[in-house]
Amino acid sequence: MVHYVTVATCALNQWALDFQGNVQRIAQSIRQAKALGARLRIGPELEIPGYGCHDHFLEPDTTRHSWEALGELLQDKTLGDIIVDTGMPVLHRNVLYNCRVLLLNGRILLIRPKMHLANDGNYREPRWFSPWTKQAATEDFVLPPAVARITGQRTVPLGDALLDTADTCIGVELCEELFTPQSPHIAMSLAGAEIIVNSSGSHHELRKLHRRVSLIAEATLKCGGVYLYANQRGCDGDRMYYDGAAMVLANGHVLAMGRQFALADVEVTVATADLSRVRAFRAANASRSLQAAGRDVPAYPRVQTDFSLSPDFAQLDASVAPTRPLKTVAYLRPEEEIALGPACWLWDYLRRSRLGGFFLPLSGGIDSCATALIVHSMCRLVADACHAGDAQVLADLRRCCGDPAYTPASALDVAGRLFHTCYMGTANSSAETRGRARLLAQSIGSYHVDLDMDAAVSAIVALFTMVTGGPAPQYAVHGGSAAENLALQNIQARLRMLLAYLFAALLPWVRQSSGGPLLVLGSANVDESLRGYFTKYDCSSADLNPIGSISKADLRRFVAFARTEMQLAVLDEFLAATPSAELVPLADGSCAQSDEVEMGMTYDELSIFGRLRKVDKCGPYSMFVRLLHEWSDSLGPAEIAAKVKRFFYYYAVNRHKMTTLTPAYHAEAYSPDDNRFDLRPFLYDTAWTWQFACIDRAVARMTKA
Ligand SMILES: Nc1ncnc2c1ncn2[C@@H]1O[C@H](COP(=O)(O)OP(=O)(O)OC[C@H]2O[C@@H]([n+]3cccc(C(=O)O)c3)[C@H](O)[C@@H]2O)[C@@H](O)[C@H]1O
Numbered sequence: 001m002v003h004y005v006t007v008a009t010c011a012l013n014q015w016a017l018d019f020q021g022n023v024q025r026i027a028q029s030i031r032q033a034k035a036l037g038a039r040l041r042i043g044p045e046l047e048i049p050g051y052g053c054h055d056h057f058l059e060p061d062t063t064r065h066s067w068e069a070l071g072e073l074l075q076d077k078t079l080g081d082i083i084v085d086t087g088m089p090v091l092h093r094n095v096l097y098n099c100r101v102l103l104l105n106g107r108i109l110l111i112r113p114k115m116h117l118a119n120d121g122n123y124r125e126p127r128w129f130s131p132w133t134k135q136a137a138t139e140d141f142v143l144p145p146a147v148a149r150i151t152g153q154r155t156v157p158l159g160d161a162l163l164d165t166a167d168t169c170i171g172v173e174l175c176e177e178l179f180t181p182q183s184p185h186i187a188m189s190l191a192g193a194e195i196i197v198n199s200s201g202s203h204h205e206l207r208k209l210h211r212r213v214s215l216i217a218e219a220t221l222k223c224g225g226v227y228l229y230a231n232q233r234g235c236d237g238d239r240m241y242y243d244g245a246a247m248v249l250a251n252g253h254v255l256a257m258g259r260q261f262a263l264a265d266v267e268v269t270v271a272t273a274d275l276s277r278v279r280a281f282r283a284a285n286a287s288r289s290l291q292a293a294g295r296d297v298p299a300y301p302r303v304q305t306d307f308s309l310s311p312d313f314a315q316l317d318a319s320v321a322p323t324r325p326l327k328t329v330a331y332l333r334p335e336e337e338i339a340l341g342p343a344c345w346l347w348d349y350l351r352r353s354r355l356g357g358f359f360l361p362l363s364g365g366i367d368s369c370a371t372a373l374i375v376h377s378m379c380r381l382v383a384d385a386c387h388a389g390d391a392q393v394l395a396d397l398r399r400c401c402g403d404p405a406y407t408p409a410s411a412l413d414v415a416g417r418l419f420h421t422c423y424m425g426t427a428n429s430s431a432e433t434r435g436r437a438r439l440l441a442q443s444i445g446s447y448h449v450d451l452d453m454d455a456a457v458s459a460i461v462a463l464f465t466m467v468t469g470g471p472a473p474q475y476a477v478h479g480g481s482a483a484e485n486l487a488l489q490n491i492q493a494r495l496r497m498l499l500a501y502l503f504a505a506l507l508p509w510v511r512q513s514s515g516g517p518l519l520v521l522g523s524a525n526v527d528e529s530l531r532g533y534f535t536k537y538d539c540s541s542a543d544l545n546p547i548g549s550i551s552k553a554d555l556r557r558f559v560a561f562a563r564t565e566m567q568l569a570v571l572d573e574f575l576a577a578t579p580s581a582e583l584v585p586l587a588d589g590s591c592a593q594s595d596e597v598e599m600g601m602t603y604d605e606l607s608i609f610g611r612l613r614k615v616d617k618c619g620p621y622s623m624f625v626r627l628l629h630e631w632s633d634s635l636g637p638a639e640i641a642a643k644v645k646r647f648f649y650y651y652a653v654n655r656h657k658m659t660t661l662t663p664a665y666h667a668e669a670y671s672p673d674d675n676r677f678d679l680r681p682f683l684y685d686t687a688w689t690w691q692f693a694c695i696d697r698a699v700a701r702m703t704k705a
């Protein structure tokens with residue numbers, strides 16, 4: 001007797017509130033799973049309305065339309081003969097739950113509400129849902145009449161139960177539940193669930209996939225069993241990118257894993273697991289058996305079905321073999337993740353916003369260069385998908401370009417249609433930055449504009465002088481005050497933003513393209529945002545920023561990676577250049593300004609401050625203590641104190657700038673995004689009187705000692 005079960009998990013590119021598109025993608029994934037021989041298919045968390053509906057979950061319409069959409073799935077006869085695990089909000093006795101709904105042949109088997117809600121970082125599920133707190137208990141859920149008519153059921157069980165099929169037992173764990181110390185899979189496995197299904201809405205952060213795989217590998221290594229993990233993939237309407245990587249593990253080994261980043265709307269990952277191995281693994285583990293036989297194992301209610309996941313478990317069929325475990329999991333390096341995640345996010349945003357492409361102010365510096373490389377990466381993915389026959393990507397591309405007959409020849413060809421770069425020079429710009437911008441644009445195929453805007457700068461200064469009747473403001477190198485010097489720089493920076501929006505609106509018209517206007521891209525990185533080293537409402541203000549949660553140090557690593565992997569020799573010059581704003585007059589024809597000198601700290605130091613502040617939750621005093629140990633080889637307590645105090649001073653002065661930062665791709669746990677992720681006041685006492693005094697006392701004590 002063999003017990004081979006073929007199971008399917010998916011990554012779907014759902015879009016919040018796009019019920020029609022979401023149901024189509026779910027149905028397509030079920031059909032694909034069946035075609036691949038699967039008898040169980042799981043999809044992402046809340047896949048019917050889309051995970052990222054946020055406060056729309058509070059609207060009864062969202063639940064209502066989810067039931068209507070579920071009704072369509074239940075009535076579709078092509079979706080039968082497979083257990084389907086789908087997700088939607090369910091209102092039970094006036095309480096809203098985040099639920100899995102398990103279906104089979106037009107009937108609902110079980111509704112399983114989430115028991116441990118995600119409530120940190122970007123997650124705030126308790127704002128909309130309540131957790132189901134009754135372990136191993138169910139209640140009767142009365143179906144909405146329209147659904148009851150379809151299924152022929154009046155009530156279905158809702159709660160924490162297991163599903164018994166003819167050949168195995170299935171337990172449901174929902175996303176965050178895996179991340180908790182007392183994960184439900186532990187009790188469910190001890191109670192005999194052999195397959196655990198986990199549907200997630202888990203967004204990308206660099207290196208996060210390791211954590212998911214380790215948690216599941218650890219779970220199945222300790223408990224034994226088959227574990228299915230599904231996830232959304234794509235931008236479903238905000239700063240997050242859900243990064244797929246749907247997978248199947250068994251007894252600690254990865255059997256199959258889908259792609260983390262890809263443009264395909266539907267990806268089904270299938271594996272055949274041998275349940276005999278699960279049984280042998282568990283039975284041979286004496287201490288596990290002792291626990292499983294004990295009184296503490298919850299007596300789960302069990303929903304019964306005669307359906308069997310094994311094709312015919314009475315006979316050995318040599319054509320069906322268990323999937324061999326992967327030898328290694330091919331984790332991407334963080335640089336590769338930066339190249340792919342934001343690129344896929346940009347593509348989803350572009351096609352879903354139905355605009356005509358991107359416009360990027362390209363300065364010849366590292367940040368806008370990294371942004372350009374991400375768009376280049378997007379163009380490569382789009383060209384590859386078209387060449388591989390992805391009809392959806394080709395249709396979306398044709399709509400963006402406004403050309404129904406277009407077929408791309410290459411990534412550079414795609415860039416020529418979608419990507420616009422612009423160098424906006426002034427008398428303060430150097431030939432080096434202008435040249436680097438032009439060469440990079442050539443290398444990646446963007447439509448490049450090289451302009452000078454001195455006339456506009458002079459006009460604004462002249463207007464100011466005329467209105468105030470005073471002398472013209474001067475740069476510091478010409479004897480001007482600090483205020484004059486800053487004001488003159490900020491005019492240039494803000495004019496660039498104005499020009500960016502003008503060109504984004506009208507370049508398609510100039511090029512006689514029938515695509516829509518362009519999305520303006522910004523390139524402010526985490527470090528300069530935290531330090532406030534940028535002009536409010538300059539080119540950092542844009543429609544989207546692909547690099548806004550990434551530090552300068554990581555961006556430099558990404559550009560170095562792109563130099564080799566994308567074979568762009570021009571990037572050597574970017575890596576070698578000294579970062580500079582080029583907003584003050586040149587000295588002997590070359591740049592007289594250096595970011596790090598002006599900021600009073602290096603980008604590497606800023607990266608460290610940024611991680612300590614957010615990830616390690618350090619206030620000024622804790623940061624000082626941490627750095628005292630980490631920097632003790634090179635710096636004394638007084639120097640470290642001065643650096644920490646300088647950072648917190650500028651952070652406090654400039655925190656207000658975070659409130660208007662351009663929406664940025666969420667890539668890192670140290671993101672300073674003020675609107676959704678890093679919630680802080682923006683009016684601080686910049687003296688930090690109490691905190692700095694505490695540091696000063698510690699320095700005094702150490703100096704005395
Ligand atoms: N607590 C608060 N809440 C709300 N608003 C507040 C505020 N404190 C000041 N403000 C306002 O903020 C404004 C000052 O900010 P802003 O106009 O940006 O000007 P500001 O921060 O004074 O100057 C721009 C900074 O960026 C540097 N910079 C300039 C250009 C390019 C680059 C580069 O990235 O390479 C760097 C420049 O050296 C300087 O340090 C004023 O309007 C002020 O009223």
Ligand SMILES: Nc1ncnc2c1ncn2[C@@H]1O[C@H](COP(=O)(O)OP(=O)(O)OP(=O)(O)O)[C@@H](O)[C@H]1O
Nearest residue numbers: 361362363365366367368422423424425523539581
């Ligand atoms: N000469 C320029 N031409 C076009 N865009 C520019 C120019 N100077 C600055 N910008 C735009 O303004 C943004 C902020 O300018 P800033 O001088 O602060 O550069 P940065 O943040 O160090 O970025 P980069 O490394 O791209 O220069 C740049 O990322 C770029 O998009």
Ligand SMILES: NC(=O)CC[C@H](N)C(=O)O
Nearest residue numbers: 118175176179201202203
């Ligand atoms: N939707 C969820 O429950 C996600 C929570 C989980 N901590 C994650 O990041 O994957």
